[in-house]
Every structure is written in C-alpha cells, then in structure tokens.
Amino acid sequence: MxxxxxxxxxxxxxxxxxxxxxxxxxxxxxxxxxxxxxxxxxxxxxxxxxxxxxxxxxxxxxxxxxxxxxxxxxxxxxxxxxxxxxxxxxxxxxxxxxxxxxxxxxxxxxxxxxxxxxxxxxxxxxxxxxxxxxxxxxxxxxxxxxxxxxxxxxxxxxxxxxxxxxxxxxxxxxxxxxxxxxxxxxxxxxxxxxxxxxxxxxxxxxxxxxxxxxxxxxxxxxxxxxxxxxxxxxxxxxxxxxxxxxxxxxxxxxxxxxxxxxxxxxxxxxxxxxxxxxxxxxxxxxxxxxxxxxxxxxxxxxxxxxxxxxxxxxxxxxxxxxxxxxxxxxxxxxxxxxxxxxxxxxxxVPAESYLEYYRIIKYKIERGTFYNGEGITVPAYLAKNYPSEKNVLFLGYHIGYWPLGAVPPTMAATHPSNICRNELFPYFDNPRKTAIEELAYIMGSVRPKIVVTRKNRLVFDEKLKAENRYIDTYLKKHYKLVSTVDLANIYQRLE
Known part of the structure; x- marks a missing residue:
C-alpha cells in the first residue's frame, strides 16, 4: 500500500x-x-x-x-x-x-x-x-x-x-x-x-x-x-x-x-x-x-x-x-x-490519531480488547449483574442502550439533552409540556430500575439549574449508587 x-x-x-x-x-x-x-x-x-x-x-x-x-x-x-x-x-x-x-x-x-x-x-x-x-x-x-x-x-x-x-x-x-x-x-x-x-x-x-x-x-x-x-x-x-x-x-x-x-x-x-x-x-x-x-x-x-x-x-x-x-x-x-x-x-498533522493508536493499544494490553468507553463497559456490567433488566435510563453514555438491547424510556429521552428542549415537545406530540414534567413522568411513572450518569458531571447543561436540581434530588431520595464503572455512576432504585 x-x-x-x-x-x-x-x-x-x-x-x-x-x-x-x-x-x-x-x-x-x-x-x-x-x-x-x-x-x-x-x-x-x-x-x-x-x-x-x-x-x-x-x-x-x-x-x-x-x-x-x-x-x-x-x-x-x-x-x-x-x-x-x-x-x-x-x-x-x-x-x-x-x-x-x-x-x-x-x-x-x-x-x-x-x-x-x-x-x-x-x-x-x-x-x-x-x-x-x-x-x-x-x-x-x-x-x-x-x-x-x-x-x-x-x-x-x-x-x-x-x-x-x-x-x-x-x-x-x-x-x-x-x-x-x-x-x-x-x-x-x-x-x-x-x-x-x-x-x-x-x-x-x-x-x-x-x-x-x-x-x-x-x-x-x-x-x-x-x-x-x-x-x-x-x-x-x-x-x-x-x-x-x-x-x-x-x-x-x-x-x-x-x-x-x-x-x-x-x-x-x-x-x-x-x-x-x-x-x-x-x-x-x-x-x-x-x-x-x-x-x-x-x-x-x-x-x-x-x-x-x-x-x-x-x-x-x-x-x-x-x-x-x-x-x-x-x-x-x-x-x-x-x-x-x-x-x-x-x-x-494527525497527532490526535497517533495518540488514539497509543491509547487503544494500551487499553488492549490492560483489558484484552480494543473496544473502549462507558457505552461498552456499562452495558457489560449491567448484563452481568442485572441480566434481565431493560428498564434503564442513560442520562449519560446513551449509546449504552444499543449493546444492552434496550430503548430509551420516552421519545424525548432518545438524546438526553432533548429532555430539556421544551420547545420541541409539540412536534412529536409529547403530552408533557416542560422538561420538569418529562423528568417527573420518567422517574415517577416509568420508574427506571437503573439510572446511569456521568461521574462528577452535571446531568444537564449548567444553565439548566432547575432540571439539574430536580434530577439530583430525585436520585438522592429514590436511588442508591451501586457501582462506578470507569467514569459512569450506576444507580439502582430503592423501591
């Protein structure tokens, strides 16, 4: 070549x-x-x-x-x-x-x-x-x-x-x-x-x-x-x-x-x-x-x-x-x-590529696979520890639905940030009108057994103070942190 x-x-x-x-x-x-x-x-x-x-x-x-x-x-x-x-x-x-x-x-x-x-x-x-x-x-x-x-x-x-x-x-x-x-x-x-x-x-x-x-x-x-x-x-x-x-x-x-x-x-x-x-x-x-x-x-x-x-x-x-x-x-x-x-x-010029080659080779040596990232390691953890559970909400690393064989709980949750785009809700006939209502429905009615978030990161954009406050409060009250896989926090519902 x-x-x-x-x-x-x-x-x-x-x-x-x-x-x-x-x-x-x-x-x-x-x-x-x-x-x-x-x-x-x-x-x-x-x-x-x-x-x-x-x-x-x-x-x-x-x-x-x-x-x-x-x-x-x-x-x-x-x-x-x-x-x-x-x-x-x-x-x-x-x-x-x-x-x-x-x-x-x-x-x-x-x-x-x-x-x-x-x-x-x-x-x-x-x-x-x-x-x-x-x-x-x-x-x-x-x-x-x-x-x-x-x-x-x-x-x-x-x-x-x-x-x-x-x-x-x-x-x-x-x-x-x-x-x-x-x-x-x-x-x-x-x-x-x-x-x-x-x-x-x-x-x-x-x-x-x-x-x-x-x-x-x-x-x-x-x-x-x-x-x-x-x-x-x-x-x-x-x-x-x-x-x-x-x-x-x-x-x-x-x-x-x-x-x-x-x-x-x-x-x-x-x-x-x-x-x-x-x-x-x-x-x-x-x-x-x-x-x-x-x-x-x-x-x-x-x-x-x-x-x-x-x-x-x-x-x-x-x-x-x-x-x-x-x-x-x-x-x-x-x-x-x-x-x-x-x-x-x-x-x-392709310095980013050289660094990535080094990273995946190192990852292969350490973990035995080139495939990397929480979107792969988190589903593997869930498949091992919760083999039949599909009621999962990925508020981070939402590609995890794919290898897990699950789907987002609502249409608005397909992309996590879409949950907070109230102005778009009418265009897919979402019965909820605001992000808080959507979060309340997901957490209170769908009641995901597992929630995945990014470690040490706000769930939503920092400008969305009410939405971040709501989800943080709900997780503290109704969920417990059961594991941290790489940079992902995994929460399990208490009741």
Whole structure:
C-alpha cells in the first residue's frame, strides 16, 4: 500500500488515475480515522443516529418510537448498515470513512476541472484531514453524509452536459437536504444562480428545462422520504418532525452574530483579496458555482447564529478547493513546498490519531480488547449483574442502550439533552409540556430500575439549574449508587 501511495503522489501528476486517487484518499482517511473505530461514542449525536437506525431496523419509522431532530436519510444510512452488519461499531465507522473519502474524491474531481490534478490532489487530502481531525468529528456525523451527496452533485453541475446531469445533481442535492436541512440554502442559491446563468446567455428554453430537472430531482427525494409516512397514514409526523421542528429549533437556539464574526471576517478578506489580486478568476463559471455554494453554507450559519466543528464539515471540502488554487498561484510556496520539512509537517498533522493508536493499544494490553468507553463497559456490567433488566435510563453514555438491547424510556429521552428542549415537545406530540414534567413522568411513572450518569458531571447543561436540581434530588431520595464503572455512576432504585 505504501509503494502505491508513493507512486500516486509522485511528481508526474498527469499519470494519476481516478481509481488511484480514490485509493490514496481512502487509505489516508482509514489511517487517520481507524483508531477511533473502537470507541463507544465520539459524539453524542452519532449515538442518537445509531439508536434511531436500530429503531428503524426493528420496524419503527423515525419519529414514531424514538425521536431526534434530523431528516430521515441520516437514520436510513445507519439503519442500512445495522441491517446488513448487525450491531457493529466497526462497520459504522468504516462506512463513515468511505463518506469522507468519497466527498474528498469529488473535491479532487472539482479541483481537477478548475485547475490541475496536482492542486486538486492536495486539496482532496486536506479535505480528508479537515473532515477527520480537530474536535469530535472522527465519528460519523450527518454533515459527513451530507457532503458525500453534495460534492458529486456539484461536480455534475460544473461539467456542462445534457438534462440528466441536472436531474442527477438534483437527486443528490435532495439527498443532501434530507441529511442536513440547512444545506437547502446552498442548494437554493445554486438553483437561482443557474437561472441567471442561462438567462444571461439567453438560453431561456434550455435553462428553464435544466433548472426544472434540477428542482424535480430535489422534490423526488424529499417526496420519497415523506411517502412511507403517507402509506402508514402518518403524513403529519413527517411534516412536524422534519420541517416544523427544525424551523423551531433554528429560531429558538440562535446565538449572537458575534460568534460568527471572526470566520466571516477572514473569509470576506480572502474573497476580496483573491478577487482584487486576480488569484482566482471569478469570471470562471466553475469558480462561481463553488463560491455560490460556499455563500449558501455561510448564509445557513448566519441564520443559525453559530458555528461548531461539525458545521464546518459542510464548508471545508468546498472552500479548500479555492484555497488550494490560491496557494498554487503564489510564488513563495513553490520554493519550499517540496522540502523535507513539509513532509514532516504532514506527518505531524494527525497527532490526535497517533495518540488514539497509543491509547487503544494500551487499553488492549490492560483489558484484552480494543473496544473502549462507558457505552461498552456499562452495558457489560449491567448484563452481568442485572441480566434481565431493560428498564434503564442513560442520562449519560446513551449509546449504552444499543449493546444492552434496550430503548430509551420516552421519545424525548432518545438524546438526553432533548429532555430539556421544551420547545420541541409539540412536534412529536409529547403530552408533557416542560422538561420538569418529562423528568417527573420518567422517574415517577416509568420508574427506571437503573439510572446511569456521568461521574462528577452535571446531568444537564449548567444553565439548566432547575432540571439539574430536580434530577439530583430525585436520585438522592429514590436511588442508591451501586457501582462506578470507569467514569459512569450506576444507580439502582430503592423501591
């Protein structure tokens, strides 16, 4: 594999094959992400996606047994893996690696069409790194799936062709929307740009037809996710959970625009500088389309009023293409880009992966397995000491429901933080109106025999003082601490 990697990265970039490039990107993505395959969870959202996917495999459409604030294609992706491979962290993380390699590959194809194979390859490798490191993005996030659809859709649009390209792009864009609803802004902006492009060229009939095929593809995917609910007589479930709840969440969780100021200032400076100095040719239709997609993503960030490492996954594969073209046209990097210290720098970038390799090897030596985390050790403890007990509430490490074969006690408890999102309760017809009412129902009516919390951590966000006070008081009165497994406290009900 190393010989092939070296050969692919040789100075003769014109000899690169698409298969060879994809192999290199998949190899890099695997090397960087592999040590994280064995964690119980890397981000809590990934745990929720797994639980929702398992519920679908068990015969329950999303939002009917369990509930989470994501479009259904996310859960379909996880359900498909679980259906074929069973309860396998390894399979889920591997397919996550394929998503990263796939979106990076289309970063390469777009960059190749805009500049050169050399620049495109370096951009693609950077895209792998930016989707795999720096924060809790080594897991399988909805943004990874979204970009695996968006990037090939964008590639179809930058290569002029017949109507089927626009239909295919629309289908892929529809899939992207049904994994991350905020990407709809980028998809909409691209559609508006296409109309202006064709009208500017006075290709009215062709333009309207192509944009219509683009829109048709989007609508077909959206309709296909609604159809199962219609067939089961529950069309309102889809509408409230996918559309209305997302709109409510975006409005209620909005943060200050000051949080976005540094990112927006840097990117504004980048676009202005590269335009004025002509490092990027903004008359090039391909650069225009990529730029419009970037502006659409940034607009969605502005609407949400916040950015985190997950959101940036939607920006990096697009932006890195323009950054790579810009760097390639500067003079000073050419003097040192092939120097040994650059190779050393590239080796040092995945420091998080090296540390994780060390950690799992140490864990294997100490405990005899690579699989680690309270989401694995706690269910193992419960299966041994309470073999028939399924009435469990995970207020931390909620991926533990999965290996234990249990389900969260209520729809609101699918993700522990959802218990405190009162504004979302109406969208899954929760009869309780507040977080305190939901907690009172779970603890007083469902009466879980076992409760799992994080050791030395508040159960909920520190701002939620009443909710934390309620659960702490209830646990002290009605439960006893029976064990601490790693960093998890396990409580057993007294009566």
């Amino acid at each position: 190393l010989n092939r990697l070296i050969k692919t990265l040789s100075p003769n970039y014109n000899d690169l094959s698409n298969k060879g490039v994809f192999f290199v990107l998949l190899s890099i993505a695997t090397l960087v992400r592999f040590p994280f395959y064995f964690r119980d969870y890397i981000d809590r959202d990934e745990s929720t996606f797994i639980l929702m996917g398992q519920s679908w495999v068990d015969g329950h459409l999303p939002y009917t047994e369990l509930w989470d604030l994501k479009p259904p294609i996310v859960f379909l992706f996880f359900a498909g893996i679980i259906y074929v491979f069973g309860k396998s962290f390894l399979a889920i993380r591997f397919f996550g690696t394929l998503l990263v390699a796939s979106s990076a590959f289309f970063t390469y194809r777009i960059g190749e069409a805009m500049c050169s194979k050399k620049v495109a390859l370096w951009a693609a490798m950077a895209a792998v790194a930016l989707q795999s490191m720096f924060g809790s993005i080594q897991g399988v996030m909805s943004e990874h799936l979204c970009m695996a659809f968006l990037m090939p859709g964008l590639y179809l649009l930058i290569r002029p062709g017949k109507w089927w390209r626009y239909l295919g792009a629309g289908l892929l864009m529809g899939l992207a929307i049904m994994t991350k609803l905020n990407i709809a802004y980028a998809v909409l902006f691209i559609g508006i740009y296409l109309l202006f492009y064709f009208f500017r060229r006075k290709e009215y009939t062709t333009g309207i037809a192509n944009v219509a095929f683009y829109g048709l593809g989007i609508l077909l995917v959206i309709a296909s996710t609604w159809l199962p609910y219609y067939l089961e007589g529950k069309p309102g479930v889809w509408w409230k959970s996918v559309v209305l709840a997302s709109m409510e969440y975006a409005g209620s969780r909005r943060s200050s625009m000051l949080n976005l100021a540094p990112t927006f200032l840097v990117l504004t400076a980048f676009f202005l500088f590269t335009w004025r100095k002509k490092y990027l040719n903004f008359k090039d239709v391909k650069i225009q389309i990529v730029s419009v997609a970037i502006f659409g993503v940034l607009f969605s960030f502005a609407k949400a009023g916040r950015i985190n490492s997950h959101y940036l996954i939607q920006l990096h594969p697009l932006l890195i293409i323009l950054v790579a073209i810009f760097i390639s046209r500067l003079q000073f990097p050419k003097k040192w880009i092939h120097q040994p210290f650059l190779a050393l720098l590239l080796l040092l």
